Amino acid sequence: MDSRTKRRISADALSSLAHRALGSHVREAVELADGFANAVWKLVLDDGRHVVLKLSPPPDLDQLTYERDLLRMEAAAYAHAADAGVPVANLLKAGFDDPVLGGDYLVMTVLDGTPWNQAELDDAAQAALRYELGGHLARLNGVTGDVYGYPHNGLTGATWREAYLRMTGALLDDAVRYQGTPLPRPVAELRALLEGASEALDEVTTPHLVHFDVWAGNVFLDLNAAPSIQAIIDHERAFWGDPLAELITPTIFNEIEEDDPLLAGYRAVRPLELTPGAHRRLDLYRAYLYLILLVENGPRQYPEEEYAPLRDRAMSSLVKVLDRLDG
Structure with missing residues (x-):
């Protein structure tokens, strides 16, 4: 785009x-x-x-x-x-x-494979690839660091809750800076809501590497034999935080389903339990991603006809997440 x-x-x-x-x-x-x-x-x-x-x-x-x-x-x-x-x-x-x-x-x-979003695959191949992807993400998330957040630009915290609130706070500051950013609630109300729900983040006690942009276009496939993953690309949104956040972009605009092969592949490498607290954390990470998708148009100025469908879906999804966090 x-x-x-x-x-x-x-x-x-x-x-x-x-x-x-x-x-x-x-x-x-x-x-x-x-x-x-x-x-x-x-x-x-x-x-x-x-x-x-x-x-x-x-x-x-x-x-x-x-x-x-x-x-x-x-x-x-x-x-x-x-x-x-x-x-x-x-x-x-x-x-x-x-x-x-x-x-x-x-x-x-240069990768000679095919982006996943451009490959024509049957359901069995899709399921096998999601299982394989889950294992790769679990291995990536197994990498641990010394600080939470984005150390390359100073949006960090001594705890994951502190880092998350700095990250979301900076994004909301950007929304104010780029006047006209569409948001479903006033910025002050969004700050209060995210801060009020952030206690769930205290369950995270170690910074883990999170890609946070694993959609199909960022996964290259080798289709020469049985489809397999050649490479995961575009790590620019990566941060140090909660491994659970890695589930957001592979399921963007949808919920996490227990029968998703992605979860089975992930659990084959490292444990992952979707407790009530985990589901609340997932909603906090969904809120962060959807806010990014809405606020980033400020500096980027996407062509309206290309951006509108993404903006509308991010807005409706954010509304649902905020309602759940509020409830």
Whole structure:
């Protein structure tokens, strides 16, 4: 989707950046349009290598508070995921504060698989893949850290409740900053509601790595034989928090069902119990995701005809979640 946050760059600047990063100029370049925030390019280099280049937004462009320096968290998440045995693209180079670009970039190997949302699969294959995905997410969530939240931009806390309230508070501050952001209740009421429900977060006592953006478009499949997961991509929204939050994006706009193969695959690797307290935490994480989907249009300014269906679904889903938390 087109977005104002996607950096525009000339062919010469793109080639120069590739040379600084990898020592080779660009022979061919194609922009990949599927992402929502960062500009992503598929490059063929003069030395024959095929790579993917991801560019941060321009440094002078206003962004949501949690989006500052996202590529730094993504770089760290790629390393942690690989160490945990989770399939990811190979990160070739991470450049931070590039003196010419004036921002950050990542260079990764090209995946030759098919995005899950573009694959035609029968029900049995879908179920097998969800089981496999559950295991990968459990391994990713097994990685633990030292602080809750987003350490790359300072939205952190000594407890998960403190970090969550800082994260949601910053997002609501952004909603105020971008006047006209559609929300189902006044910002002050939303703050009070989330804070009042946040006691359930005290059940979380260790920071775990959470991808928090595992929708079908961010999962690449190998379809050469029996379908399998080739890689999980786009770790830029990752944070340190509650592993339970990982269930939100693979089931976006829906509830968690006990017979979902995703849960069975997850539980084959690490325990996961959906207690009443867990369901309350899940609603807090749903609220956070739906708020992101509503507030992020402030800086990104998506094309209305493309964004409207997503905005409407996020709004209706947020209303349901808030009603449950309020009740």
